[in-house]
Amino acid sequence: MIRNPDWWRGAVIYQVYPRSFYDSNGDGIGDLPGVTAKLDYIASLNVDGIWLSPFFTSPMKDFGYDVADYRNVDPIFGTLEDFDSLIAEAHERGLKIMIDQVLSHSSDQHPWFVESRTSRDNPKADWYVWADPKPDGTVPNNWLSVFGGPAWSWDSRRKQYYMHNFLASQPDLNFHNPEVQDQVLSDVKFWLDRGVDGFRLDAINFCFHDRKLRDNPPSQSVAEGSIGVRQENPYAYQLHKHDKTQPENLDFLRRLRALLDQYPGTTTVGEIGDDHSLQTMADYTSGGNKLHMAYSFDLLTEQHGADFFRKTINTIEDKLTDGWPCWAIGNHDVTRVSTRWGARSEQQLKAYMAMLLTLRGSVCIYQGEELGLSEAELDYEDLVDPYGINFWPEYKGRDGCRTPMVWHHQETHGGFSNVRPWLPVYDDHYDAAVTVQHDEDNSVLEAYRAFLAWRREQTVLLKGDIHFLKAPKNSLVYTRSYRGETLVIALNLSERPVTLKMPGATPLTGTPDFVGGQWHGQELQLGAWGVDIARG
Missing domain, CATH: 3.20.20.80 (Glycosidases)
Known part of the structure; x- marks a missing residue:
């Protein structure tokens, strides 16, 4: 269980x-x-x-x-x-x-690809993405590899190109099969x-x-x-x-x-x-x-x-x-x-x-x-x-x-x-x-x-909804709410101190030491890169 x-x-x-x-x-x-x-x-x-x-x-x-x-x-x-x-x-x-x-994709040294590239009619022939060249011998289309160059490499045994979205040594598996x-x-x-x-x-x-x-x-x-x-x-x-x-x-x-x-x-x-x-x-x-x-x-x-x-x-x-x-x-x-x-x-x-x-x-x-x-x-x-x-x-x-x-x-x-x-x-x-x-x-x-x-002890952070509130430039204020409990997270993402209006929020105790600002009634002052978490 x-x-x-x-x-x-x-x-x-x-x-x-x-x-x-x-x-x-x-x-x-x-x-x-x-x-x-x-x-x-x-x-x-x-x-x-x-x-x-x-x-x-x-x-x-x-x-x-x-x-x-x-x-x-x-x-x-x-x-x-x-x-x-x-x-x-x-x-x-x-x-x-x-x-x-x-x-x-797999390695080109995987036994599946080793077999696939031997011929066009072996049991693994259609396990990878193979395509004929264009009449002029060029690649089948314009697809590119994430690692640079075409997403196609030529195989002399099959006289076809195989597809690789990444390295040429990483041939793409044919999931249509x-x-x-x-x-x-x-x-x-x-x-x-x-x-x-x-x-x-x-x-x-x-x-x-x-x-x-x-x-x-x-x-x-x-x-x-x-x-x-x-x-x-x-x-x-x-x-x-x-x-x-x-x-x-x-x-x-x-x-x-x-x-x-x-x-x-x-x-x-x-x-x-x-x-x-x-x-x-x-x-x-x-x-x-x-x-x-x-x-x-x-x-x-x-x-x-x-x-x-x-x-x-x-x-x-x-x-x-x-x-x-x-x-x-x-x-x-x-x-x-x-x-x-x-x-x-x-x-x-x-x-x-x-x-x-x-x-x-x-x-x-x-x-x-x-x-x-x-x-x-x-x-x-x-x-x-x-x-x-x-x-x-x-x-x-x-x-x-x-x-x-x-x-x-x-x-x-x-x-x-x-x-x-x-x-x-x-x-x-x-x-x-x-x-x-x-x-x-x-x-x-x-x-x-x-x-x-x-x-890990805050169920509201593990399961709650999120909603952003208005906040000054370079700061974030949002709530996390779950089954009647709400936390308000305030972040100053800048070097300059900021004052945030936090109506309805009250300071929260028991948070880690680096969390906390200066409260003055319904206003919260956060220093450079300051963080506070309040109860909503």
Whole structure:
């Protein structure tokens, strides 16, 4: 009997990028036993679960997002037994385990693709997206890869092009083939039977393509939540009407949900990278028969500030109706939020944290975010991310947010490993190490721990509605209401003090130390990046 099958509503999920979390065996790469060794630390954050980035068998061309065996652990991360141990130890601590599922594409070294490319009539011939060239030998259409160049590569054996939305070594599976859907769902079931509590679904709107392979139209502007920055990546020059987010995807999501419904207490969160991401989020989470929740790239861009946050949140609330959002301001694919949003103080980072953790929905926190880590500046010679190597120097890729966790400020390689890591530890991160911030009253780490501990006791924050109130420039005021209880959240998102009119609100006691302003009757004064939470 599952005590709370809806545990995911309002849950906080801590994202672990295993190869950069903790190296347990001295090879310079983090691993599953390393995650297990640090479970007490994760539990101390007062989060509800862990999202593990891919650890499956892979040639690591895209660091695990190119899967060669969906049912096994890559040796650099450990074994299936290590994974089973991790699940058992996490559950002992009350932590759920969600794993990253990369369904839309595989590695070109997966046995399915190895067979598919041998001929046009083998049993796996139609498991991937193949197309003949145009009469002049050029690619079938104008679709582009997220990582640069055409979304098509030539295969001399079949004398056809195959489609890849990402690297050429990541061919797209053909979800129009029912056998592919059946196999993918069988692989998902494999992990459900092993005890996982849910899945983060990578690029879930990329599963289907237009059968007619029609050209994408040009984009007049970069829409909200779209992928690629126009100045450096031609991917954003197109409106991606035909290469992803096809209507057939909804039926597949219904099949996926039906499978998870057989395992009460499991959940899904889908990554939505689309030209109209907010509408897609609504479509994919409505009705209670598709994804449990979804997040987009809207709060993972350089845009920020009170007006942007208010508009984005209100738009999502208007579109989602009965859907459920999952919020994130950082992950393994984007510049760390401290750098991306120009944080210049710990109080500023705490204000962003307070906003993130008081919105309606669930939350993902990326490892190191609780330390306030900045984006690492790496030399070109240190880069390993193909995305950054392709677009250097205008875009430096994702390595800067993937450098190792810094556990100890006085140990070699920050206590991550006793040998040179796969990416260098960034010098500026030593001052933010766990050992520096642990039990330090004003640290970002202790603020996260305190706020998360307080938040999990506030049912109104886990389940309540949200409504924005009028507020001065560069500030946000909104209410969270549930079954007759109302909290009022006030945020000053600027360096200048602000006075807010708070009619009907009264100061709230028992909140974490960094929360609180000066009350004068019905007026609240907040200092730079100040936060207060009142009773409505």
